[in-house]
Amino acid sequence: MRELTFTAATREALTERMAVDPSIFVMGEGIGPRGGNFGTTLGLYEKHGPLRLCDTPIAERGFVGLACGAAMTGARPIVDFMFLDFILDSVGEIFNQIAKMQYMSSGRLKMPVILRGCIGIGSSAATHHSSSYYSVFAHVPGLRVIVPSNPHDAKGLFRTALRSDDPVLFLEHKNILHLKGPVPDESDEYTIPFGLANVARVGRDVTVVSLGLMLRRALEAAEKLAGEGISVEVIDLRTVAPLDMPTVLTSLKKTGRILVVDETFAPFGVGAEVIAQVNERGFDDLDAPPARLNGAHTPTPYSPTLEAAVVPSFDAIAQAIRDVVAA
Secondary structure, three states: EEEEEHHHHHHHHHHHHHHHHEEEEEEOOOOOOOOOOOOOOOOEEEOOOOOEEOOOOOOOHHHHHHHHHHHHOOOOEEEEEEEEEHHHHHHHHHHHHOOOHHOOOOOOOOOOOOOEEEOOOOOOOOOOOOOHHHHHHHHOOEEEEEOOOHHHHHHHHHHHHHHOOOOOEEEEEHHHOOOOEEEEEOOOOOOOOOOOOOEEEOOEEEEEEEOOOOOHHHHHHHHHHHHHHEEEEEOOOEEEEOOHHHHHHHHHHHHOOEEEEOOOOOOOHHHHHHHHHHHHHHOOOOOOOOEEEEEOOOOOOHHHHHHHHOOOOHHHHHHHHHHHHHH
């Protein structure tokens, strides 16, 4: 396999599909000749032209509404928000129109819209450029919510999104955009279905469930703890909606212990949902109370020192795993 960055993998998936599907076009601020703030469309303007790489003004509600209308007529719009925080200006269009349109039309109208943007804390981006919101969008029926952790999955999941007739939020943690990893050759038309978690590391003592950047840190912690005699199984959710609980419960049946590690807030979050379902569907398999480790419930500070303090660190994850095993 080749080594590609996360961003190069998604960009490759996009340009490959644009070459065979003329209904796909991209809208966003700076995604034309400049290639996007994070290089998500770099070089595509020259290849596919200004009608399909459309620079927009700062008017999120307007162009998200445009995407909804375009999808209703058979196009496949992609909205690139740069930072996902900017999506909040268009929530009315997403919740009341895009998410509901297939239901309201009894399935006659499809809604193949991709809403993509960078998420996560890092690089002193402060509180208006560091949010994730995937638990918020997963709460809304009709939306698919995707959070890849590596280039291979990013390309496979983005390929699936590009073929989906449902609206998809494709969320990319900014701290792993330059992460390199193995990606199959361009001739390999692999896709990864939504709702299929990945067992990223096999273990026997405790199950750690995570996604995005925290998945990377959980794997590092598991490697360290192996030297202490603790065998950690790490589950990469990949998608929040749909949520693959069967894979989580299968792992729990083997290990008897579970920890959910998530950068976002604990109240009403992904960890709360996973643990609620564990208690409902896997209670008899628990040998210790289920646990979760989250980022601090606070606006994101600008200071690098304070910023680091509100995100689960490598050491905090390792200690949380030890605590669950010892319980």
